[in-house]
Amino acid sequence: MCGIFGAVVREGDVTPAILDGLALLEYRGYDSAGIAVFTSRGMERRRRVGKLEILRNALAKEGFGGPATIGVGHTRWATHGGVTEANAHPHSDSKDELVLVHNGIIENYLDLRGDLITKGHQFLSSTDSEVLAHAIEDRLQTIERGGARQHPDISALEEAVMSAARAARGTYAIVVLHKRYPDRIIVARQDSPVVIGIGRGAAFVASDVPALLRHTRSVYYLRDGEVATLTTEGVGVRTLDGKVVSYRPQEIAWDAAATDRRGYPHYMLKEIEEQPDAIAQTAFDRLDDENGDVRFEDFDVSDEKLKSAQRIQIIACGTSLHAGFVGKFLIEEFAGLPVECDYASEFRYRTPLPSKDVIAIGISQSGETMDTLKGLGQARERGAAILDICNVKGSSIPRMSDATIYTHAGPEIGVASTKAFTCQLVALYLLAIRMGRARGRLSRDDGRELLLSLRKLRPRLDALFNDAARESVRALAKKYQGSRDFLFLGRGLNYPIALEGALKLKEISYIHAEGYPAGEMKHGPIAMIDATLPVVVIATRGRDRDKTLNQLEQVRARGGRVIVICNAGDADARRLGDDLIEVPATSDHLAPIVNVIPLQRLAYEIAVCRNLSPDNPRNLAKSVTVE
Ligand code: M6R
Numbered sequence: 001m002c003g004i005f006g007a008v009v010r011e012g013d014v015t016p017a018i019l020d021g022l023a024l025l026e027y028r029g030y031d032s033a034g035i036a037v038f039t040s041r042g043m044e045r046r047r048r049v050g051k052l053e054i055l056r057n058a059l060a061k062e063g064f065g066g067p068a069t070i071g072v073g074h075t076r077w078a079t080h081g082g083v084t085e086a087n088a089h090p091h092s093d094s095k096d097e098l099v100l101v102h103n104g105i106i107e108n109y110l111d112l113r114g115d116l117i118t119k120g121h122q123f124l125s126s127t128d129s130e131v132l133a134h135a136i137e138d139r140l141q142t143i144e145r146g147g148a149r150q151h152p153d154i155s156a157l158e159e160a161v162m163s164a165a166r167a168a169r170g171t172y173a174i175v176v177l178h179k180r181y182p183d184r185i186i187v188a189r190q191d192s193p194v195v196i197g198i199g200r201g202a203a204f205v206a207s208d209v210p211a212l213l214r215h216t217r218s219v220y221y222l223r224d225g226e227v228a229t230l231t232t233e234g235v236g237v238r239t240l241d242g243k244v245v246s247y248r249p250q251e252i253a254w255d256a257a258a259t260d261r262r263g264y265p266h267y268m269l270k271e272i273e274e275q276p277d278a279i280a281q282t283a284f285d286r287l288d289d290e291n292g293d294v295r296f297e298d299f300d301v302s303d304e305k306l307k308s309a310q311r312i313q314i315i316a317c318g319t320s321l322h323a324g325f326v327g328k329f330l331i332e333e334f335a336g337l338p339v340e341c342d343y344a345s346e347f348r349y350r351t352p353l354p355s356k357d358v359i360a361i362g363i364s365q366s367g368e369t370m371d372t373l374k375g376l377g378q379a380r381e382r383g384a385a386i387l388d389i390c391n392v393k394g395s396s397i398p399r400m401s402d403a404t405i406y407t408h409a410g411p412e413i414g415v416a417s418t419k420a421f422t423c424q425l426v427a428l429y430l431l432a433i434r435m436g437r438a439r440g441r442l443s444r445d446d447g448r449e450l451l452l453s454l455r456k457l458r459p460r461l462d463a464l465f466n467d468a469a470r471e472s473v474r475a476l477a478k479k480y481q482g483s484r485d486f487l488f489l490g491r492g493l494n495y496p497i498a499l500e501g502a503l504k505l506k507e508i509s510y511i512h513a514e515g516y517p518a519g520e521m522k523h524g525p526i527a528m529i530d531a532t533l534p535v536v537v538i539a540t541r542g543r544d545r546d547k548t549l550n551q552l553e554q555v556r557a558r559g560g561r562v563i564v565i566c567n568a569g570d571a572d573a574r575r576l577g578d579d580l581i582e583v584p585a586t587s588d589h590l591a592p593i594v595n596v597i598p599l600q601r602l603a604y605e606i607a608v609c610r611n612l613s614p615d616n617p618r619n620l621a622k623s624v625t626v627e
Pocket of ligand 1: 319368372417621624
């Protein structure tokens with residue numbers, strides 16, 4: 001979950017590039033930040049507790065002793081060891097010759113540490129990561145003192161990294177620099193994302209692609225069990241046991257400007273505002289209006305495969321799981337297939353059942369979420385075919401899947417997922433139509449009608465992106481910012497939207513919030529209702545609206561304060577709400593896309609009113625690559 005950025009260049013100074021790279025990765029962790037570079041003075045390192053800004057300020061006051069052509073930085077999301085400067089990365093070895101940053105968890109670090117302490121190593125942090133720096137130092141010493149070489153064709157440093165990595169159990173992306181090998185950066189990976197950027201006379205390494213785009217679009221996603229050596233001459237890749245890997249870099253289509261805030265105060269707001277375009281990019285090139293069907297690019301799943309499926313298993317976490325809950329409704333209705341939708345962290349530890357004729361669908365913005373990745377691995381072992389919906393090309397989940405539907409949301413930097421979610425809803429809508437058509441459950445005309453609704457959605461969204469719409473949510477945020485709890489209610493396709501509204505608010509405003517199926521409220525949560533509890537009720541027109549309004553009456557009867565999400569001109573909903581958020585009308589199936597947008601905005605505005613940073617909520621990281 002931590003952010004890593006490293007660079008080796010022929011000329012110039014890497015320090016500003018590392019700090020800027022880390023700024024784009026700060027969404028991955030901001031407990032502490034650190035940087036190490038090699039200057040004419042030798043290895044220089046600065047670490048600070050807190051956000052990157054604090055490190056930047058420290059460097060502005062007391063910079064390094066000159067320019068550096070090689071260095072590495074890290075933003076930490078603490079797992080082992082508290083948030084202290086000693087626990088901040090980069091860590092070093094006993095002689096301050098080697099520096100190392102790590103993302104992941106070394107499960108056997110206590111054993112490794114015990115052995116190294118016996119050999120005289122002294123540890124300065126309580127992290128699991130530091131053990132790797134000492135383990136590499138230990139092996140390097142042995143090799144340099146004439147120990148038997150397994151791979152005399154590579155440097156002793158590479159061999160030491162390989163040997164230490166083989167001894168480590170757990171997950172890691174590590175980046176290693178050494179004073180006596182000042183021309184190279186060594187990177188190794190197991191179950192933690194890391195991407196190599198290949199430039200002209202320069203090479204880079206980062207936890208995620210957006211941080212690389214200012215330097216290069218040519219990237220290679222290092223795979224599990226691989227070690228890369230980066231120099232200004234190029235990048236070499238080997239397996240952990242030294243075999244040369246011939247790899248092909250891929251070109252990334254995203255442009256660097258997409259990773260800027262473009263004048264918005266926060267990424268989250270920018271990403272909320274980008275949704276109409278992101279939705280259009282995810283949808284429109286794929287619509288086969290003539291045949292009432294959908295054509296996904298590079299999606300090699302035959303009609304036979306879709307026809308023979310007996311069950312769908314959706315696996316995801318957080319916001320992506322909420323998209324999955326919507327997908328369950330859509331696939332069951334359009335394709336006539338039973339769908340189970342599970343928290344990946346639960347699914348992966350459940351009793352294995354054989355899953356032949358099951359299609360497992362992983363949903364993930366990042367494509368790197370460990371629980372989802374492992375859950376899909378489990379599903380594969382049980383015999384399921386694996387599909388995924390993902391926003392990041394070439395990330396781990398697409399790489400292990402049989403076929404991927406990419407959401408074209410562009411880079412999402414805000415920790416709270418917004419545009420990726422609405423694009424996931426679009427992708428699921430399209431997939432459900434594709435399945436329905438392949439299985440003969442939807443006719444050509446049915447398909448055409450569903451595609452037409454989607455085409456009509458885009459212009460209707462404009463009503464959510466004008467000053468009046470923005471201002472009305474802002475006013476509500478001001479009114480309710482002091483509330484201690486919130487309840488979100490929705491029915492059917494809008495129940496997952498109630499869950500998502502509550503998650504957004506919890507994540508960035510730290511207000512306790514619960515999402516509940518509207519009809520279930522009377523079985524418990526109704527006890528909480530009083531005049532201090534705002535209840536957000538999603539009651540747009542459609543098959544569930546009347547029942548939802550009934551539940552709303554029950555909230556009113558108990559003195560609850562109701563914020564209704566309804567369609568313009570709905571007099572009944574108007575009468576029952578203390579406050580209203582009006583949204584444009586659309587079909588039942590597309591209403592979740594429309595209804596979630598004001599809830600994202602409400603969470604954002606409340607966080608701003610409470611002087612919180614929506615892009616960097618406490619304790620959270622965007623990409624959860626540990627268990
Ligand atoms: O990258 P993924 O979609 O797999 O991430 C899953 C969750 O960690 C993510 O949706 C998380 O809940 C977000 N912070 C939601 O805003």
